[in-house]
Amino acid sequence: MSLSTTPLTPEVVSLEGNSMVLSMGPQHPSTHGVLQLVLEIEGESVVRADPEIGYLHTGIEKTAENLFWSQAQTVIERMDYLAPESNSLCYVLGVERLLGITDRIPKRAERIRVLFSELTRIASHCVWLGTHSLDLGAMSVFFYTFDLRENILDLQEAVGGARMHPNYLRVGGCNGDLPEGFLDKFDTLLQKFPGRMRDLRGLLQANPIFQDRTIGIARLSLEDAISWGVTGPSLRASGLAYDVRRAFPYTGYEGYEFDVPTRTEGDAYARFLVRLDEMEQAHRILTQVRTQLEEPGPVMIADTKVAAPPKETIALSMEALIHHFKIVSEGFRVPPGDVYQAVESPRGELGYYIVSDGGNRPYRVRTRPPSLYNLQAIKGIAPGNLIADLVVSIGSLDPVFGEVDR
Amino acid sequence: MEVGPGKFLLTSVDDVARWAQSSSVWPLTMGLACCAIEMMSVTDPHFDIARLGSEVFRSSPRQADLMIVSGRVAWKMAPIIKRIYDQMADPKWVISMGACASSGGVFDNYAIVRGVDTIIPVDVYVPGCPPTPDGLLHGVTLIQQQIREGGRGGILARS
Numbered sequence: 001m002s003l004s005t006t007p008l009t010p011e012v013v014s015l016e017g018n019s020m021v022l023s024m025g026p027q028h029p030s031t032h033g034v035l036q037l038v039l040e041i042e043g044e045s046v047v048r049a050d051p052e053i054g055y056l057h058t059g060i061e062k063t064a065e066n067l068f069w070s071q072a073q074t075v076i077e078r079m080d081y082l083a084p085e086s087n088s089l090c091y092v093l094g095v096e097r098l099l100g101i102t103d104r105i106p107k108r109a110e111r112i113r114v115l116f117s118e119l120t121r122i123a124s125h126c127v128w129l130g131t132h133s134l135d136l137g138a139m140s141v142f143f144y145t146f147d148l149r150e151n152i153l154d155l156q157e158a159v160g161g162a163r164m165h166p167n168y169l170r171v172g173g174c175n176g177d178l179p180e181g182f183l184d185k186f187d188t189l190l191q192k193f194p195g196r197m198r199d200l201r202g203l204l205q206a207n208p209i210f211q212d213r214t215i216g217i218a219r220l221s222l223e224d225a226i227s228w229g230v231t232g233p234s235l236r237a238s239g240l241a242y243d244v245r246r247a248f249p250y251t252g253y254e255g256y257e258f259d260v261p262t263r264t265e266g267d268a269y270a271r272f273l274v275r276l277d278e279m280e281q282a283h284r285i286l287t288q289v290r291t292q293l294e295e296p297g298p299v300m301i302a303d304t305k306v307a308a309p310p311k312e313t314i315a316l317s318m319e320a321l322i323h324h325f326k327i328v329s330e331g332f333r334v335p336p337g338d339v340y341q342a343v344e345s346p347r348g349e350l351g352y353y354i355v356s357d358g359g360n361r362p363y364r365v366r367t368r369p370p371s372l373y374n375l376q377a378i379k380g381i382a383p384g385n386l387i388a389d390l391v392v393s394i395g396s397l398d399p400v401f402g403e404v405d406r
Numbered sequence: 407m408e409v410g411p412g413k414f415l416l417t418s419v420d421d422v423a424r425w426a427q428s429s430s431v432w433p434l435t436m437g438l439a440c441c442a443i444e445m446m447s448v449t450d451p452h453f454d455i456a457r458l459g460s461e462v463f464r465s466s467p468r469q470a471d472l473m474i475v476s477g478r479v480a481w482k483m484a485p486i487i488k489r490i491y492d493q494m495a496d497p498k499w500v501i502s503m504g505a506c507a508s509s510g511g512v513f514d515n516y517a518i519v520r521g522v523d524t525i526i527p528v529d530v531y532v533p534g535c536p537p538t539p540d541g542l543l544h545g546v547t548l549i550q551q552q553i554r555e556g557g558r559g560g561i562l563a564r565s
Contacts, residue, residue, distance in 0.1 A: 026483065027490055029435045029465040033442070034483060055483045056439055059517035075512055081440035127443060146450035164440060164536055402439050405480070 018042050022387075026055045030135045030391040033401030037378070037390065046390060049382035051375060056405040064365045068331030069095055070171060072362055076352075077165045079367065080403040082124040085116040085156075086345035088169045091365070093250055094341035094354045095171045098334050101301060108297040109173035110252040115289045116156075116169065117251075117343070118282040122193075123152040124346035125279050132272070132395040133204060136213050141203050148196050151189045158182050171332075172307040173300035183293065190290060193283050201276060214269035218381045218393035221266060228380065229373040232348025234397055237274045238266035244344035256285050268396035275398075278346075306332050331360040347371050347398055369403040427471075428553040429459045431499065431546065434470035436490065439477025441504040441536040453539040460546055467493040472549065474542070475528075478506035479519040491526045499552075501545045502528040505535045 025036040034055035040048040060079055064072035076091050077084040096102050130145035153163040158179050160166020168175050204210045220230065225238040235242055243260040245253040261277035263270035300307050304323040313320040336358040342351040348370030355364040374397045382393050437445060448455040455461050464470040467490045479487060491500070502522050505511035508531045510520040522528060529552065532545040 026486055027436050027467075029463075033437060033439075055480060055486070056478065057480045057482060057517050058439075058478055058513050059515040060513070062517075063513055063515050078440055078512075081443060127446075131446075142449075143451050146447060147452065150447070150450065150452045162535075163538060164443065 019047055024390070026052075031394060032131060032399060034405075035375075035394065035399065035401060037382075037394075039382075039387070039390075041387060044386050044388075046382050046385055046387060049378055049390065051378055053372075053375070053401075054405050056401045058402070058406060060406045061365050061367060064362055066361065068360055069334060069362060070331055072365065073170070074165075074167055076365070077167055078402060079369065079406050080345060080347070080350070080371070080400050081164060082127050082400050083120045083346045084165045084167075085113075085120040085169060086343055086350055088167065089113055089117055089251065090341055090343040090345070090350050090352050091354070092169050092171050093343065094339050094352045095334060097339045097341060098337055098354060098356050099171070099306060099332075100335070101172065101303065101306065104301055104303070105251075106173055106298045106301065107252075108177075108293075108295070109299045109301075111289050111292050112174050112178065112299060113169055113251045114253065114256070115286065115293070116159075118285050118289070119152050119155060121282045121346045122279050123149045125275050126152075128275065128346075128395075128398045129200065129272075132392075132398075133210070135391045135395050136210060138204065138207075138210065141200065144196065144199055144203070148193070151185075151192070155182065155185055155189070158185065170300070170307070172303065173298070175300075177299050178293070183290075186290065190283070190286060197276070197280060197283075204272070205276075211269065213389075213392055214272060214396070215265075215267060217268045217385060217389050218396055219265070219267045220377055220381050224380050225266070225377065228377045230348070230377050231370050231373065232344070232346070233271055233274045233278060234374050234377070235348065236260065236262045237270035239264040242349075244342050244349050248342060250341075250343060256288050258285050268392045271396045271398075333358065333360050334362075342368070345370055347400065347403070348374060367403075367406060369406060371399040371401070371403045375399045375404055424554055424556070427497075428550040430462075431458075431460050431472045431549055431553075432462045432464050432470050433460055433472040433474050434467055434490070434494070435463045435465045436473065436487075437476055438479065438483065439506065441476035441507070444536045444539055445474055445476045445503065445542060448539040448542050453543060455543060455546065458543065458546055458550065467491075468495060470494055471497070472499045472501065472546070473526075474501045474503050475507040475522045475526075476503045477536075478511065478513055479522050479525075480517055481519060484519050484525050487522065488525050499529045499549050500526055501542070501549065502531045503542060503545070504537055505533065508533070511535060 019040050019042045022039045022041055025031040026034040036052040038050045039046055060075050063075050073088050077088050079087050126145040126149040130142035133141035156166045157163045160168040220238050222238045225235050241260045241262045246260055258281045261274050263274055308324045308327040309320040314324050334356040336356055338355040340353045342349050350370055351368035353366040357363040382390055449461055502508045507522045510518050530545045530548045532541045534541050
C-alpha cells in the first residue's frame with residue numbers, strides 16, 4: 001500500500017517510466033460530489049491515487065457554535081444530506097445525554113426516531129444504488145430507486161414540511177405527532193418495498209455486466225479496513241460484523257430483531273450485496289415499528305426547561321407563556337460537560353463529540369463523519385486497478401461530500 | 407408565425423432558432439451539495455425534466471447550455487466554478503439553485519461564498535433549502551421563456 005504523503009505533481013513523477021499525472025474532478029460525474037483525485041497512471045493502470053478534499057468545506061461545526069442548541073440541528077442535518085435524520089438523531093441523543101434526560105424520552109418518540117432512522121437508511125441506499133449503477137451504465141436502476149426514494153421523501157415532507165431536511169427529531173422527542181394519513185402512506189410503502197427490492201436484485205445481482213465490473217474490484221482486506229477506520233457496509237463487506245446499533249444500542253434498538261449482514265470478499269460486489277441486505281433488514285425493523293406505532297402516547301418530554309409547552313396551554317397559563325417565550329428567545333441551557341455519541345448512519349459510525357460550557361449554545365460540536373474515514377481507503381484500494389474501475393471504487397465506498405468536508 | 411395561403415408556414419429564422427434553443431437547454435452535470443440530489447430528482451419519473459427537453463445532462467462544459475449551481479459554493483470551489491463557466495460555449499445560462507448558492511444561506515461564515523452571483527452572472531434564482539424539484543423545473547421554464555421572448559439566445563442573437 002502506497003502511503004507517501006508528498007503531493008503528487010508532474011515533477012515528482014519520474015519521467016523515465018511511463019507514468020503520468022492525471023487530475024480527476026472536482027467536477028466529474030462519477031466522483032459523487034466534489035472529490036478531486038490526483039492520479040499517477042501507467043497506461044490504463046492506477047499507480048497512486050491521492051484524494052484532495054475540502055471543495056465543499058462549509059464550516060458547519062463552527063457555525064453550530066454560534067447557534068442555539070436547537071438551531072444548530074438545522075445546519076447539522078445538512079452535513080450528510082442523504083441521511084439527515086441520522087445526523088439529527090445522533091446530535092439530539094448527545095445533547096439529551098448532556099442534559100441527563102435520556103431515560104425520560106417518551107417511548108413513542110423513540111419509535112418514531114427508529115422509524116426515520118431506518119427510512120433514511122433506505123433512502124440513502126437508494127441514492128447510492130441509483131448513482132452507482134448509473135456510473136456503470138445501468139440507467140433504469142436509477143429510475144426504480146428514485147421512485148422508491150420519492151415515497152420516503154413524501155413521508156418526510158408530511159412530518160416536517162421539507163422533503164430533504166425535515167428537522168423533525170428534536171431534543172426531548174419529536175416535533176409533534178405523526179400527521180393524519182401518515183400511517184396509510186407508510187403502509188403503502190411497506191407493501192411496495194419487497195417487490196421493488198426483487199426488481200432491483202433482478203436488474204443487477206445476476207447481471208453479468210454488473211458482476212464483471214464489480215467482482216474482485218476495489219478489494220479491501222479486513223486488516224486494511226480496520227486500520228483505515230472504515231465502518232459501515234464497507235467494513236461489514238470485509239468480514240467484521242460491527243454495527244453501532246448492535247454494539248452500543250441507542251434509542252431502543254436493542255428491542256428490535258434484525259441481522260447484521262456481512263460478507264468476506266471485501267470487493268465492490270460484496271459491498272453491493274451488504275447494502276441490499278441492509279435495506280431488507282431496515283424493512284424488517286420498520287415492520288416491527290409499524291405494529292408499535294398503534295399505541296398512542298406523548299412524543300415530547302414534559303419538561304418545560306427543554307421543550308416548549310403545548311401550544312394550547314400558552315393562551316391559558318401565564319407560566320406556560322413564559323416558558324415558551326424563554327425557549328423561543330434564548331433556547332435552553334445545557335449543563336457543562338462533554339459527550340461522545342455514535343449512531344449507525346447508512347455510511348457507518350457517525351459520531352458527535354459535543355462540549356457544553358453551560359450556555360445556551362454548543363461550545364464545540366466535533367463530527368466523526370464515516371464518509372471521511374471510508375474515503376481514506378481509496379488510497380489503498382485504487383492502485384493496481386484500471387482508471388475505469390476507479391469509478392466503481394469510489395461509488396462502492398459511498399462517500400457524501402457534505403459530510404467529508406462539512 | 408403565420409400560416410400562408412398555400413399551406414405555407416412563414417416564420418423568421420430567429421424565431422425558429424429561439425424555439426429550438428429553448429426546447430433543448432442542456433444542463434451541466436455539476437453537483438455541489440444537498441441541492442444536487444434534488445437536481446438528480448428532477449430526472450426521475452415523478453418530475454421528469456425530459457418533458458422540457460432538458461434531460462440531457464452533459465458532463466463536459468463544452469456541450470452544456472445551462473449551469474445549475476446546486477448547493478453551497480465554498481471558497482475553494484469558487485475558482486473552479488468560474489473556470490467551468492468560462493469553458494461553456496455561448497450562449498449560456500446559469501440557475502442559482504437554493505439559498506446557499508443565491509446568498510450563502512444559513513452558512514454565514516468564513517467558508518462559503520455569499521452568493522455565486524459574486525463570481526458568475528446568474529439568470530434565475532430558485533429559492534428553497536433545498537428547492538423542491540418543482541421549483542427547479544419552474545426555473546428551467548423561466549430560462550426557456552427568456553430565450554423565447556428575445557432575451558439572450560438564438561443563433562442570430564449570440565451574447
